Amino acid sequence: MHAVRDVGGRFGGFTRESLELLRQFEENNSRAWFAAHRRLVREMLVQPALDLVVDLGPFLRREVSPGLRAEPRVGGSILRLQHDARFHREAPLRTHLELWFWEGLGPSHQHPGFFVRLASDRMVLGAGITMFPPDMLARFREHVDLPSTGRELVRVLNGLEDAGMRLTGSSLRRTPKPFTADHERAALLRRVGLRAERTLALSETMPEAVLGPVLPRLLLGGFVRLKPLHEWLRRLE
DSSP states (O other): OOOOOOOOSSOOOOOHHHHHHHHHHHHOOSHHHHHHTHHHHIIIIIHHHHHHHHHHHHHHHHHTOTTOBOOOSBTTTBOOSBOOTTTOSSOOBOSSEEEEEEOSSSOGGGSOEEEEEEOSSEEEEEEEESSOOHHHHHHHHHHHHSHHHHHHHHHHHHHHHHTTOEEEOOBOSSOOTTSOTTOTTHHHHTBSOEEEEEEEEOOTTSHHHHHSTTHHHHHHHHHHHHHHHHHHHHTTO
């Protein structure tokens, strides 16, 4: 992780009880259970997440990108813990807490950004975009095809992988036309989403240290490391 100055403020940390509550989401994935535990969810997950977003926002805009949006509200930088009932009837609750910091106007999922995902046994931080909107996907392929920008992206991704990041995102089975299967960057051309992320396992001896007041600084260091990918993706907009 890159060294950054201390990020102080409101955030006091998540707790073992926070992680236990997330574990219970997996065992009791129902809206009735969520309603009965709403106060605990608010105190142990939502309020610390709000404080974390408030603390991170100014530092993200100063040290990563001035246009990054850090909105301290559920439905803003804090993804809703309850899924849309139309599409997730069998598992109405997320089993993790996810924060999202994006850059651009309009729906946040249509823009590149940075995320942190907290589950009962792991924390994941990363950057990118889950699914390219059609126009951005066309520009992505154009930039990947060009030797200058395509090779630049390869260098960025290789650097992130060397730093312990892994690439995620959906891909097509075949290289899209008009590109050929033997294209130098065919694997990238097949992508319809692109993220780089790093997972930290939360052992029983680690949560207090990792999830306490030092967490904003750790996250900011990781996001600074991911900044080159974000900057490359922002050129597509």
